[in-house]
Amino acid sequence: MTATLPTVLEEILGEIAATCGEASEVPDELLLALKFIFGPSAIQALDLVDRRSVTRVSSPSGRTIYQVLGSSGKVYVCFASCHYCSCPAFAFSVLRKSDSLLCKHLLATYLSLATGLCQDLSVSNEQLSGLLLAEEDQEQA
Amino acid sequence: MEDTAPHYTPSLEKSRGIIAHWGAGLDKRWAPLASSLSELSLSQWNVFKREGLAQSNALIGRVSSAERGLRAGMEALQQLLSPGAGVGREGCATGEGTGLLLLGEPGSGKTALLFAAALVAAGEGRGPVLFVARRALQSLPPGWKAGAARDPLKLQKIHFLYPPSLRELLQLLSSMHERAAQPPSLLLLDGIDEYLAETSGAQACAHLAALLVDTAAHFSGCSGSGCGLLVTMRGPAEAEPEAASLQLTVLQRYLPTCLWLELEPPDLAAAWPQDSEQCFRARLSSGPGFPKQEWSLSFGHDGEMAISQVSCQASQHPSQKAEPSSPS
Ligand SMILES: [Zn+2]
Numbered sequence: 001m002t003a004t005l006p007t008v009l010e011e012i013l014g015e016i017a018a019t020c021g022e023a024s025e026v027p028d029e030l031l032l033a034l035k036f037i038f039g040p041s042a043i044q045a046l047d048l049v050d051r052r053s054v055t056r057v058s059s060p061s062g063r064t065i066y067q068v069l070g071s072s073g074k075v076y077v078c079f080a081s082c083h084y085c086s087c088p089a090f091a092f093s094v095l096r097k098s099d100s101l102l103c104k105h106l107l108a109t110y111l112s113l114a115t116g117l118c119q120d121l122s123v124s125n126e127q128l129s130g131l132l133l134a135e136e137d138q139e140q141a
Numbered sequence: 142m143e144d145t146a147p148h149y150t151p152s153l154e155k156s157r158g159i160i161a162h163w164g165a166g167l168d169k170r171w172a173p174l175a176s177s178l179s180e181l182s183l184s185q186w187n188v189f190k191r192e193g194l195a196q197s198n199a200l201i202g203r204v205s206s207a208e209r210g211l212r213a214g215m216e217a218l219q220q221l222l223s224p225g226a227g228v229g230r231e232g233c234a235t236g237e238g239t240g241l242l243l244l245g246e247p248g249s250g251k252t253a254l255l256f257a258a259a260l261v262a263a264g265e266g267r268g269p270v271l272f273v274a275r276r277a278l279q280s281l282p283p284g285w286k287a288g289a290a291r292d293p294l295k296l297q298k299i300h301f302l303y304p305p306s307l308r309e310l311l312q313l314l315s316s317m318h319e320r321a322a323q324p325p326s327l328l329l330l331d332g333i334d335e336y337l338a339e340t341s342g343a344q345a346c347a348h349l350a351a352l353l354v355d356t357a358a359h360f361s362g363c364s365g366s367g368c369g370l371l372v373t374m375r376g377p378a379e380a381e382p383e384a385a386s387l388q389l390t391v392l393q394r395y396l397p398t399c400l401w402l403e404l405e406p407p408d409l410a411a412a413w414p415q416d417s418e419q420c421f422r423a424r425l426s427s428g429p430g431f432p433k434q435e436w437s438l439s440f441g442h443d444g445e446m447a448i449s450q451v452s453c454q455a456s457q458h459p460s461q462k463a464e465p466s467s468p469s
Contacts, residue, residue, distance in 0.1 A: 061318040063359050081358035082395055084351035091344040095391050125319040132315035132352060 009037065009101075009110070017114040034111075041104045044071070048108035055119040059128035067121075067131070068105040077134050078109045086134050240354055240370035242392060245402030251373035252278065254402070255329050258371055262327040263298040267366055269323060270299045273310070274331040277303060300325075307336040307349070314352040324364035327371065328357050333392070334375040334385075341384040343391050350395035372396060 012033050019027055034042040048054065053069040066078040068085075076087045083094070083106055090103040102110075112118040123131075243251045259270045304310040330353065337346055353370055360368035374392065393399060 059318070061321075061359075062363060063318040079351050079355045082351050082354045084347055084355075084395075086344075086348075091342070091347070095343040095347050095394075096387070098390075126316075129312075129316040129319060132355070133311055134348070 012037075013110055013114040016111065017116075038100075038102070038107060041100065041102070041107060044104040045107035045111055047071070048104065049111045049115060049117055052112075052117060052119055054109050054112035054117070055121050057121045057123055057128065057131060059123055059125045061125045061128070063125070063128050063132075065128065065131050066109045066118075068108055070105065076105050077131055078106050240357065240372065240396040240398065242396040242399040243371065243373045243402060244376040244399055245373075246376050249376075249402040251402055252331055255331050255371060255373060258327065258369075259299050259329060260295055262369065263295040264292065265326065267326040268360075268364055268368070269325050270327045270329065271302060271317075271325045272299055272329045272331070273302045273304065273313070275303065275305065275335045277301070307339045307345070310336050311349060311352060314349075314356050317356055318359055321360065321363075324360040325368055326364070326366070327369045328353070328360070330372045332375070333372050337385075337388050343387055346388045346391045347395070350392050354395050370396075376401060 012030055015027075015030050019030070031042075031046070034046070038045070048068060048071070051069075055067045055069075056064060057067055058064045064080045066080060068076045068078055070076055070087065074087075076085055078085045083102060084090070085103050085105045087103055087105055090106070093100040094103060109118075243254060245251050255272070259272055262270045302313060304313045333349070336349065340346065353372065357368045357370035372392075374389070
């Protein structure tokens, strides 16, 4: 992931990646920090991480995207290089109202990467194009 | 937000204590956060309590990023237009976005600048240049014909693509990775506003902008030498419909570096060397209310471009700072 994150989140993710290791346990003070910054979204995101809801989807071309299985059972798409999620909360709270920085799916993606709890899936180039286009979510746009 | 649980809002003192604890106990990298928190004013603290740390971090970051943004746009443009400099190479190394948004009224030279960038990138011996627009141009920008005629091989490296609708543009960007034999060195989109006019949704706008950034990032990863991204947009009018200003805000999330182009007033253009066919003034801004820097760009008959900074005090006489090589 090369998306530019707020320094503070980068610090926390770095700490999580450095301290978790095999145990996959996030230290209490880092959990506190996450909750401090993201409020209730942090808990929801950690829940998604616990349920292994984040999948890194790659194709032979090398293009990558993240799929997050939301708590409602709907699958959302998060981009690898910039903050974009196809969920309605991202459109509303992040884009429209600018009152949150990330949705829980993007946060869960960053946390899954930091804790090494991302699932992996390989698809064809054409299938990845379909995910990037997110055709099934067109009506929400 | 569906969750109604209250935000975690400890007192300022307690927060500083927690952060000081992190700073001491975990890593030296916490120090910048601790010091920026200790500099919070009371009003910033209230924002902090209300909106959480993320918002106040953005608040603190805004002032310094405005100063950085002031230079970033022009540097990005100079990088795109300097042969051999390598488009976006530096940006890739730091993981920063390499995109640049050019804003301006019709006739302010956005397309001419895109062509200049296309010709420069095409002459660098790297991948092809993708020039995407809704329709083919009626006429070529000044200086471009001569520059292209001088080196027809350059022209062959510029691939023109004309998706006629937003949907087809999204399809083009989504599937670009499938068949790019050689990763492009530059991705240009002329007139993103023409596509955004089809929608009023913030999500659709973000989807398009994110696809552009993600596509350029993908090609940057492929080539190792970077793929630049340059997008033009018609500048917002005075009385702006709400939907369009929201779209600009959303775009700037993904393309935070932007340049405003203004056509040089005729009397100022007259002060330029006679062989310049056209001058553009680039007004660089990093947001409303922030100081702006002005730059003048001039295109000669051969497509050569000269850039000079217009100092604030002597803005009536940009020629004073123009290329020293001009005779007379
Ligand atoms: Zn989301």
